[in-house]
Amino acid sequence: MVDRSVFSKLSMPCAFLDWDAFVQNVDHIAKHANGKKIRIATKSIRCVQVLKFILERNKCFEGLMCYNPHEADFLAEVGFDNLLLGYPTVDLEGLTKIASQIKKGKKIICMVDEKEQINLIEKIAAKNDVVFPLCIDIDMSTSFYGFHFGVRRSPIKETKDLVPLLTQILQSLNVRLEGIMGYEAQIAGVGDDAKNRFLKNKVIQYLKKKSLNEIANKRKEIVKYIEKDGYHLEFVNGGGTGSLESTSKEKVVTEVTVGSGFYAPTLFDEYRNFQYKPAIGFALPIIRKPADKLFTCTSGGFIASGAVGKEKLPTPYSPKNCKLLPLEGAGEVQTPVFYSGNEKLEIGDAILFRPSKAGEIAERFSHLFVVSQNKIIDQFSTYRGDRGCFL
Ligand SMILES: Cc1ncc(COP(=O)(O)O)c(C=O)c1O
Structure with a gap:
């Protein structure tokens, strides 16, 4: 699992590919x-x-x-x-x-x-x-x-x-x-x-x-x-x-x-027959703390396509014990997150999210930071980064 600290010196919001998890998924699919x-x-x-x-x-x-x-x-x-x-x-x-x-x-x-x-x-x-x-x-x-x-x-x-x-x-x-x-x-x-x-x-x-x-x-x-x-x-x-x-x-x-x-992505956590490793995510910076246990991040409203439902929202997963607010969800320019854990979160820290669906998130970022063992090892251009807007 990618550590939040990897992103603290980067310009956020940014998207990332957890390389080790991704390669395991590729091999798992080939095996099956x-x-x-x-x-x-x-x-x-x-x-x-x-x-x-x-x-x-x-x-x-x-x-x-x-x-x-x-x-x-x-x-x-x-x-x-x-x-x-x-x-x-x-x-x-x-x-x-x-x-x-x-x-x-x-x-x-x-x-x-x-x-x-x-x-x-x-x-x-x-x-x-x-x-x-x-x-x-x-x-x-x-x-x-x-x-x-x-x-x-x-x-x-x-x-x-x-x-x-x-x-x-x-x-x-x-x-x-x-x-x-x-x-x-x-x-x-x-x-x-x-x-x-x-x-x-x-x-x-x-x-x-x-x-x-x-x-x-x-x-x-x-x-x-x-x-x-x-x-x-x-x-x-x-x-x-x-x-x-x-x-x-x-x-x-x-x-x-x-x-x-x-x-x-998260929609594929819900199957009985298989379990892949979460490999795609994005990091948002905390920019304000409007109240106790509330941390507001820049951006975040990357809602997946399909019939409307809560499962189409992105999910904050790191640190653990983060939740979106039911009345705000993931916002166009900012997303408040309720955090009930014990880690000390500072302004500028990253909160990590997983998208609901796979490819659509690549339309929001021009590249994916490739992370292995908590180090950025590469940077891949997305279709958006290649100026390819096909839908
Ligand atoms: C024609 C077709 N084949 C296969 C898939 C499966 O894609 P995925 O493995 O990303 O769910 C889809 C998804 O919508 C599809 O439209």
Whole structure:
């Protein structure tokens, strides 16, 4: 665990990567790949040096899942290859950049789940005289007694939904089907071991168990359907940090996407099946002491995306026994912290926080201080530091 004193001479607020914890997470993920490839979800990293390190650390790490065509172009320019756009795009300028990267020999795969998206891609591909590799996004949500368990993504829910897309792709000279992807968010992104939520945890555990079989069968059926006439899919992608164990067990899956597990923000503390080491954090300076046990820091309001809830707030964790105030939370320019411990906190001291989600915090800082054994050993530029603002 990084000591607060490391930051006392630095300009705060600043973000940091606990290198020792991070490397342990990388190795833990590689160890649990189960013979599958791991594609890195860039949205949960947003730092070129971190991406490079992971890819070089173990052969199981192969390829990136990006979130934006301009980002894919940027990553291709700095040397990455095998980039899967995890989400459909209708950005003509972005697609044109992808076309020129494909022309230069880079493999960048676009995600589709509607004919209109393919029409657009075909147009750009024809204009630039290239063939775009495509991936079809398969909806992996499940429904129990009318309750929708999962996220709203693709309209492709069963084999019959594939027919119009497959027909269009197979008849086209400008696109080809490279793979399929199905993200079971209800397993990968929903914690089932949250503190003080016994009943909710039990319900989620039950739903997860029920949905696992359905997911595996669906993926198998879809692959069988696509490959029935001898067509070969180059990859079958599934899962995320929270489903590494179950997704990697599926025979038809060739690769699992993982992102958040490398940094292990607080939302990923709440799973029964694994425990990663907290590796990403930020340090805020105490600037005032408005009352007994209250310490106000600069900045801090880095709220994670998604449905609104307290779990999206950052968590002060060092020193121990710090809490945010319910009526103020984490503020735009300052954050008061209630501290009930015995350490003497001074103006200028650092309070350390963990973000709720992984990659978004990199948008707030131009670099990450890399800390090992309480020493700053490096400084990595984030996407923001590289002037890459992709969303
Ligand atoms: C398509 C897709 N795959 C995988 C993931 C998993 O990412 P992470 O491991 O960061 O949770 C996500 C997260 O939202 C996703 O959208």
